[in-house]
Amino acid sequence: MNAAALLQFDGIGKSFAGVPVLREVTFSVLPGRTVGLVGENGAGKSTLMNILGGNLQPDTGRLLFDGRPYAPRSPTEAARQGIAFIHQELNLFTNLSLAENLFITAFPRAGGLPLIARKALRAQASALLAEVGLDLPPDTLVERLSAGERQLVEIAKALSLEARLIIFDEPTTSLSARETKALFALIGRLRARGIALIYISHILDDVLRLSDQIVVLRDGELVGHGPCAQFDRASLIALMVGRNLSQGYPVRGSTPSAEPVLEVEALSQPGVIREISFTLHRGEVLGASGLMGAGRSELARILFGLDPCQRGSIRLNGRSLARQSCGKRIRQGLAFLTENRREEGLCLEASIADNIALVSLRRYSQPPVGLLKLEAIRDAVARMGNAVRLAARAGGEQPVKTLSGGNQQKVVLAKWLLARPDVLILDEPTRGIDVGAKFEVYQLIRELADQGAGILLISSELEELIGLCDRILVLRHGEIKDCLRRDQFDRERILRSALQETTDR
Amino acid sequence: MPTSSRLIRVDHEPRTTNRFVRWLLSEYLVLWLSALYFLVLAPFTAGFASPENLTNILATLLPLFVVATGQTVVLITGGIDLSISSIMALASVGGAMVMNGDNGWLANHPLAVPAGVAVMLLLGALVGLLNGAAVTLFRMPPFIVTLTSMMFFSGLAIWLTKSKTIYHLPAAFNALGGRIAIAFGITAILGVVTHVMLGRSLFGRWLYAVGQNPKAARSSGVPVGGVVVAAYVASGLLAALASALYTGQAETGSPVLGQRLLLDIIGATVIGGTSLFGGRGKVLWTLFGVLFIKLIDNSLNLLNLSLFAITMVKGGVILLAALIDAVRTRVLTGRR
Amino acid sequence: MKNWFTLLCLAAVALAPGCRPSRQDQSGPPPSGQQLTVGVAFETLQTEFWVAALAAFKDELGQRNIKMLEAIADGDANRQIEQVKNFITRKVDGIVLVPKDAKACLPIIKAANAANIPIVLFNRPPEKSDARSVAVVADNFSLTRETVAYLVSAARKTGAKHKALIVIGDLGDVNAIGRRDGFDAAVQEAGDLIEVVARVPSEWNQEKAQAGVVNALQANPDISFLFTSSDFLFPSIVSALKTAGKYKKTGEPGHVILGGFDGDATAYQMLVEGYLDATGVQDVYFEVAASVQAILDARAGKPVADTIRDPGFVIHQGNLKEKARRMWGAQVKK
């Protein structure tokens, strides 16, 4: 028990349908301090935060806020108490201006009238924006903002509500290095103002760097709790997973062959990429590093035929892909795991099975009318489900939206594995999924490469690239600035060529 | 975000009850409602249950079902087709112009009927194609695209005929809609075909995928544009076929055919359970929806009620069905 | 297939409990009374004319102690087929039908013939065919032509040339077309005198009629001759004339020669007040009586002409007194 504590979780327990998801969770958050909260998806983090935010009520235990018992019944109530959430997917109205987003429920009024005092609104808004270091006119529409800027707007919103406790839930997933840096600086300032923070993330380095205290959850139980100094990456992972993943990256079975599978030459699209040329060999894992907006995803989308391209040639197994639809390219053996599985990867309403089968349906349809061999599909789906170690009910009838991030990502992978691609392009395959799932994804990538596929891996986590790749390309401003062989791998060098000025995450 | 909590709840829910609830509450609900309605009213409504009347119901149900099936296909893609009524009128007129015995282009020609039907289908497909093209190429909202084509083509139909209805159609053609056995046969085949198409064919799966998430569908190699266009063409074709049945029933090509059916059709489809937001719908559901609407229409006529009562009861019943549906979905999500 | 199966099962299940009571009802004309049942199927009740006609049927049949079933198709040809089939199902002794249009009713008539029930087509003639029916009709074309002819003669008296406006009904409605053609025929004969400068399609809709007339008067302020395909549009036309300040009594300067068709209450009022020059009146009472008589005769096996013409009549200031009592609009008023 801590008297000075701003927030105190006291023996919180919660279970759904008789299944406990939180057991006796007890810890406290001090004003001006940061608590790092880590744990695999499904470990109970979200449930805990939903209780804190008033979306759920605990079965056992109680919350103390400011020493007083605190049992919010609704998000609004929580907000009124001064608790603000910065969510992974941002809660902004894209069709409204910055200012309106900040004050949507608390517009400054003109006199007694129900009219909005526009001048006051603008002034107050720009003041807040200044505090979070966002230098934009308050009338800008949110839809024109980058993810990072939107993040800052969210924080400004929290400040406008005089939040005393701010919860960050995976805040950096969609931020560029520069934006992340800015965010961390801001977090420092918030602490200085005496605001308490809970920082939830899968990027352990960030957690270790930002937190004063760290809390580790596993299967709803608090398995680790103490000052940051007590932990390091390995020990955290061990605690989260419950087993020791000392050597994280899978061993490579084969060495890449010299046989080229994907040859890209002088690919250019004005305003997007310039003179991109590289060759991907069978069994090779080729990494693509660089800042957000360096043109990595754009390159991938162009390779896959989602975006147009003016000049240059793409050859898959020697055959040119010029002017071909995604469908054609897929049939030629190309596959692309998009960076945002919710928007572009999955039909959330549809069942796991339907999602996995989608790409390969053509193969299972018989002419003339394209009737589907349902049996064959069912088997194939089941096979893939096992292949990616999908933790879901048999049959795959359940809608994908009910799965955890990790399992959703596995579904997308299964979808592409079923298509038996020669080249698989992965855009941030491990973003926002928990440690356990991450390593399973690495396994799958490795296996696929060992089976002779070529893999283009786009990632913002250098660790990942260094651990998995045979070569790494570094992009900046839509151009390839550097290419390192495995023996040349070196964080410094990669970062230097990724950004002129040297920064680090 | 409650996702993880929901995940847990679902995972540990015994599957069978979930299945059972789904089956009972969703799939056949409207059918049960219809049956209930029928059984309750039959005793009080003279001739409601008489064989003749049931055949009447069936006869008028068939074309409605055909056109509603087309609507279902479009709704699944997340679109909507308001132009069906005008397609029916245009096809009716076009076909009649070819076939009629007075001044038809193929008057009394042996090939008149096949040619006429072909023309009807062609017109339907054409309008559908235009709708689809406008929706996919120019990314215009389907509601407006089909609303304008509704105005345009019904206007065109009236213009073509200068308001005159066309009669003296070949007996062979009138048999299509007039002889219930034939109409039933055609409709049954269509129903089954569409049912299979949606359930077990490549195209069907693509339809649902496009309706659920066009972006994901595209990046999974689904030819989204093509699928959408195909959906509207299918809707047009089915509307044209329904028009053939109606025209045969009435033995006249009428430029105002089906003018008032539009809301009935959409209503029936949605009451059946097909979602206006895409990705969800079945031929079977639509059949139930149509059956429901028809039963009500028919019984209200038999009850010898005045027009206002008929209109009001209809509204009330639609609301009732919607309410039950709302409650049902609440129960379902509650169970989740 | 499953779905059809379910459907049929449903039907089968329903038959069992369904039939018995319906039998009872169908023995509805009780053994005691010879009370007959006549089904009256109207296409619409959208205008006073039909309301009046339906009322007239109620009286006529009531007086003759005949039970009346009514059905309104609300403008839907196929629904009408269904409704009449319902009548047949209920073994009515006669059917009065206002068909959606002249041809769509053929299958209905055939069905009635098959069931051997006499059927009268009220106010709208059927297409020539082998189907047996009695049609009681006022000829839209010729009656309109007469009416307009009278208006033309009135125009002649003024000695000046006239610019004419016609408010057309729903282009999908045969009556509207018949009346339009009647109008055209009449004005063509007077080509020297009348120039048609505006044709306003009203779709039988007050708002469109009103807007249309206002706009037409805007385009041609000198319009001095106006015919509407139905009297029920007069309220909106009058308000349009008022806005243009052209609503004057006959004989007053700036009077627009007004003519209509139907002879409803509004028209009667306007005649009495002297604003309306003439309207073509359908003799509803004649038509109704004739229809009922035709059914009875047919049942009695007497020969019945296959078309009974309602001469109708043009009512105008001149003959208002003596004709008023046969003008249904005038009766409704009372």
Place this chain on the structure above:
Amino acid sequence: MKGHWPNALLPALNHASLMLFVSVLLGFGLLSPRFLTPDNLLNILIQASSTAIVAIGMTFVLLTAGVDLSVGAIMFVSAAAAGKMTLAGVALPWALVVMMLIGLGCGAVNALLITRLGVMAFIATLGTLYLGRGLGLFITETRAMNLPEAFLWIGVARVPILPLRALAGGSTGWLEVPLPVLILAAVALLAHVILTRTPFGRQIYAVGNDLEVARKAGINPRRILASVYFISGACAALGGILSLAQLGAVSPTFGNQREFAAIAAAVLGGTSLFGGRGQVWPGTVLGAILIQSVENGLVIVNADPYLYPLVTSAIIFLAVLIDSLRSGLLERLRRRKIRVEENGSPA
């Protein structure tokens, strides 16, 4: 998105809707000298006023990604009731009050169905559409009712608003505006202020953009949704009053299909059917006026009656086509702009 033509084309497209509007006016103007006269333009405004007001209400609903199919029926019911009352000798003002109350009542029913009972807007209002029509038919006994002069007065009354010197039209030396136009102006202004300048208005946009987020942000979506259906109901009733004022009669077809006209007007004005996008002024109001101008022009040039639906629909289609091209183009340009700062998230 090849080359630079989009950048060149965008400004053109940005004002395309307006240009279309102008060209329609000019087109008819060339065909008939009478079209562009002040009187006729005033006419168009008067005739557009009713639909425009209904469409304004509809805009509120569309902004929340809903739809109100029952507006036509609401017009009918309220008009029928008012007609009966005035014929029964009730004073005009009271009749009007009752009309507005009925409008609000119907709105309340819709709101209840949609926000409390969770019925989909489309179906709920479809149901009330039938209920309303039936009720109206019941009140009118399915026959036309002629109303006393008093109603017409509203239609023809002219209100002097400002003294004028050289301006044409005003005989009394005052610039006179017909009452319906004045009412339209007032409603449009009010609606515009509500939508752009009040918290309530902005929250409507918020809810239309994302209902869940709105709830999280502490907005009460039910309140917002309910109120837009009230507004729509009231606007429908008011529109009913204005039509009545011009017709002086209630026929069984009164207000029939008005829902489509209203939706068309709103969409012409650039309102999205998926919520969150659109404005009353100039958008919806101009949309309504454009449609009316076409109808008016067709009569003025004495066009073949059969052409009416063809021309009208073609012009609506054209307007919406232009709008879609424009937004498509904007999207492409925006995507490119974003790329520089941020990971080229898919457009």
